[in-house]
Amino acid sequence: MNGNWINQSKSLSTVARVLRENYDLWNYREILLPAIEEAGEELDRGTKFTDGREFYLIKPDITSQILSRLTAEKKRKLFYISEVLDGETSGDWQFGAEYIGGDKGWMVLEIISSIITGLESLGIEDFYVDIGSKQVWESATSDLPDLRDEVFRALYHRSFDLIDDLDITEKKKDEVWRLFNFRDQRCSYTRLNEILKTIDDERIFADFGTVRGMHYYEDLTFELYSPATGSPLGYGGEYTFRNADACGFAFNLESLLDVFTGLEGRDREKLGGTNKKKIRRARDRVENGVTIEVKS
Structure with missing residues (x-):
């Protein structure tokens, strides 16, 4: 945090309090995790250091930290607030929610709905959620097995120039271009289309150019934006823990402050x-x- 850190901390505290209340209403429970973990392949991000014998991570990615500690695939609904580091001494403050072991069709609906109610409880109405699908792209690149990684790299960087450089036919480039730029409230992918129809909110879109986030995300991934700021407000997606389906989302709290104008004061x-x-x-x-x- 820069500038007037006391005022920023006060605003972050207000946002976190309201989001805590929102997820409590959805029956999620807060989880508190240690700031330092022994480094391992199951943990992502974090800032690495050593005590001369072992390597450790300070404030790693919370989802990977949660999953590394769970011992059984039972139903859990958790939320957290934490700073997440990525090789530096300061990082991003996140408020996240994880739904583990529920019905696969329902979990995405609930996570996205909880995002909507969370933002609305903060007085933020001008936002949109873009939902992408890895399966759609895996199907579209099934005839390009040797180039699939390059296509996904272009998606991650949102750079069609990387697609133009690939040795593929113009017809295939046109197909990829259409997918790359597809954004609508209805789509041909049945599963995603049902989600859009069920949530029935004009701020929710199918956007096949949205395939980013953490490497452990599987089919559906989503990103949260507001026209009021150029930075994403958050991201999430589906993943698997052991044999259990799961879905999670993380707000970037400092990006939320760009669009949070305060709450009407309680008397x-x-x-x-x-x-x-x-x-x-x-x-x-x-x-x-x-x-x-x-x-x-």
């Missing part, structure tokens, strides 16, 4: 009087869920 009951009266009344009000401001 706080102002308490005065002697210290004895104030402390008794304050405890009583807080115990009953009343927000207060005590005159000191």
Whole structure:
């Protein structure tokens, strides 16, 4: 965080509090994880260091950290807030949710719906979620097995110039170009089309140019944007843990601050009087869920 870090911290705290309340309403439970883990192939990102004997990661990718600690594929609905490092001493603050072991068709619907309610509870209405599909691209490149990695690299970088450089026919380039630029509220991929129809929100799109995120994501991946900022507000996707289907999403909290304009202040009951009266009344009000401001 730069600039006025106290005000930024206050805003981040407000955003995190509202998102916590949102995911609690969806029946997710917060998980608290250690800041340092022993380095291993199952962990992504993080900043590596050594104590002279072993290698460790500071604040790795949370999803990989969660999965490295789970011992059984049972249904879990979790959320977290953490800074995630990527080789540096400072990183991105994330608020994420993971739905593990549920019905594959339902989990994507719930995760995307929780994104919508979370943003709306923050007073953010101007956003859109783009959903892409790896399976669509795997099918489209089934006749290009030796070039599939190059096509996915072009997708990741959103660079069609990389496609133009490939030794493929013009007809195939046209097919890839159409997929690369496809964005609509209906599509030919039946599974994704059903999701769009079920959620039925004008801010949700099929976008086959959206195939990014973490390497462990499988078919559907999604990214969250707002016209008010050039940075993605978050990303997510489907993955598998052991034999269980799963779906997750992470908000970039600092990007959210670019579009978060604050909340209408709750009316706080102002308490005065002697210290004895104030402390008794304050405890009583807080115990009953009343927000207060005590005159000191």
